[in-house]
Amino acid sequence: MKKLIKNGTIVTAADQYEADVLIEDGKIAAIGKNLSENVDEIIDAKGSYLFPGGIDPHTHLEMPFGGTVTADDFETGTIAAAFGGTTTVIDFCLTDKGQPLKNSIQKWHDKSQDKAVIDYGFHLMVGEVNERVLNELPKIIEEEGITSFKVFMAYKNVFQADDETLFRTLLTAKEHGALVMVHAENGDVVDFLVNKALEEGNTDPIYHALTRPPEAEGEATGRAAALTGLADSQLYVVHVSCAEAVEKIEAARKKGLRVYGETCPQYLVLDQSYLEKPNFEGAKYVWSPPLREKWNQEVLWNALKSGQLQTLGSDQCSFNFKGQKDLGLGDFSKIPNGGPIIEDRFSLFFSEGVKKGRISINQFVDIVSTRIAKLFGLFPQKGTIAVGSDADIVIFDPNAERTISAETHHMNVDYNAFEGMKVTGEPISVLSRGEYVIRDKAFVGKPGNGQYLKRKRFEASPDSSAEKVLQ
Numbered sequence: 001m002k003k004l005i006k007n008g009t010i011v012t013a014a015d016q017y018e019a020d021v022l023i024e025d026g027k028i029a030a031i032g033k034n035l036s037e038n039v040d041e042i043i044d045a046k047g048s049y050l051f052p053g054g055i056d057p058h059t060h061l062e063m064p065f066g067g068t069v070t071a072d073d074f075e076t077g078t079i080a081a082a083f084g085g086t087t088t089v090i091d092f093c094l095t096d097k098g099q100p101l102k103n104s105i106q107k108w109h110d111k112s113q114d115k116a117v118i119d120y121g122f123h124l125m126v127g128e129v130n131e132r133v134l135n136e137l138p139k140i141i142e143e144e145g146i147t148s149f150k151v152f153m154a155y156k157n158v159f160q161a162d163d164e165t166l167f168r169t170l171l172t173a174k175e176h177g178a179l180v181m182v183h184a185e186n187g188d189v190v191d192f193l194v195n196k197a198l199e200e201g202n203t204d205p206i207y208h209a210l211t212r213p214p215e216a217e218g219e220a221t222g223r224a225a226a227l228t229g230l231a232d233s234q235l236y237v238v239h240v241s242c243a244e245a246v247e248k249i250e251a252a253r254k255k256g257l258r259v260y261g262e263t264c265p266q267y268l269v270l271d272q273s274y275l276e277k278p279n280f281e282g283a284k285y286v287w288s289p290p291l292r293e294k295w296n297q298e299v300l301w302n303a304l305k306s307g308q309l310q311t312l313g314s315d316q317c318s319f320n321f322k323g324q325k326d327l328g329l330g331d332f333s334k335i336p337n338g339g340p341i342i343e344d345r346f347s348l349f350f351s352e353g354v355k356k357g358r359i360s361i362n363q364f365v366d367i368v369s370t371r372i373a374k375l376f377g378l379f380p381q382k383g384t385i386a387v388g389s390d391a392d393i394v395i396f397d398p399n400a401e402r403t404i405s406a407e408t409h410h411m412n413v414d415y416n417a418f419e420g421m422k423v424t425g426e427p428i429s430v431l432s433r434g435e436y437v438i439r440d441k442a443f444v445g446k447p448g449n450g451q452y453l454k455r456k457r458f459e460a461s462p463d464s465s466a467e468k469v470l471q
């Protein structure tokens with residue numbers, strides 16, 4: 001099967017140029033001016049950008065959490081992702097203490113393999129380190145191609161791991177070529193503050209933010225970075241929300257540590273005041289870490305622009321307002337944490353970032369796709385438009401205008417946290433390995449077409465591809 005995309009403007013992390021793209025057997029076979037080939041289909045992309053498909057490094061699809069299960073599964077979640085210009089997701093596989101890790105991974109394969117419409121991989125949660133886990137982790141890297149481990153420093157009595165677990169995970173990752181991801185908040189301090197607020201009768205959603213102060217995120221980020229230095233390992237801090245955490249990442253990177261940071265759209269455009277919305281509507285804006293005071297947004301944008309933060313994840317973790325978020329009526333600590341963002345991550349970032357002049361168009365591609373591919377062992381298969389790469393391509397109209405709304409989104413939830421926001425720029429068609437998933441804004445993919453991705457190991461040597469680009 002051959003396709004030729006003509007007249008589009010290719011944008012990568014490094015270039016912007018007009019050229020035709022020849023696709024054969026799911027790969028990019030040639031790029032050049034005036035390509036003429038005997039093909040099955042010619043796609044006219046005049047006036048559109050051709051972006052490498054977005055890679056979302058942070059999703060929670062069909063994940064049990066907070067006494068319920070996230071509303072989007074691998075089918076609805078990946079369909080929504082594709083509508084939004086994302087062609088790869090890396091989802092967090094939760095694990096259970098005392099259970100073989102491979103059982104948890106099998107559970108995640110079972111939920112995803114017949115449902116995903118785009119390619120996907122898994123990160124693996126490490127909640128304990130013992131002989132069994134230490135024996136299993138290298139096999140998982142080798143056999144499953146799972147080369148990133150997640151350690152929670154918060155959610156006490158649920159997911160939270162201690163510092164020894166984090167440190168030993170960092171040592172293992174160093175030895176076997178994996179990247180350690182952390183949810184960086186001081187869970188003990190947060191737990192104390194939450195209990196105190198509830199004892200004092202403070203139960204509204206805003207107390208979610210007030211009991212998770214930025215200092216708790218900064219402290220945990222700095223602690224994780226220090227342990228990374230001690231282990232001479234590599235660290236990726238997920239969902240960075242505030243200046244205190246950015247400062248710690250910046251300081252670690254100045255020392256030459258391999259510490260990387262991700263932020264999410266919600267921290268770039270929403271703020272703490274949303275939690276004060278009346279009629280319990282503030283619950284829609286409950287994330288951990290919480291939304292921060294507005295001035296933090298500029299710090300995050302600047303950190304993305306200067307390269308101190310490297311990536312944008314969605315932290316897709318959707319719960320319906322009715323029947324799920326309302327579990328926390330009368331007790332903010334019972335509001336399931338998270339929101340629906342997988343669909344809007346890409347175009348919201350284009351609109352707020354590129355259109356508003358905060359980042360260049362090449363930085364946009366780098367942050368939503370290329371660097372993620374490099375850090376998580378997918379480059380150059382994913383994350384760029386180059387000969388030999390998978391033909392994951394977004395045909396994007398940079399001038400289309402739309403208003404974000406739950407009425408029109410494709411996520412399986414009854415609200416959109418960005419309701420009413422106007423964005424400029426929209427995917428028109430999206431190809432995954434050369435096949436349409438979205439064609440002229442309509443879904444034409446098939447559940448089960450998404451392939452599981454075994455990823456390469458993290459390359460830590462100074463001249464590795466990840467390091468060269470990210471320093």
Ligand SMILES: NC(=O)NCCC(=O)O
Nearest residue numbers: 183287288315317337338
């Ligand atoms: N971020 C959030 O509030 N929910 C998803 C789980 C996590 O990433 O901590």
Ligand SMILES: [Zn+2]
Nearest residue numbers: 183238239288
């Ligand atoms: Zn988290």
Ligand SMILES: [Zn+2]
Nearest residue numbers: 058060315317
């Ligand atoms: Zn998350």
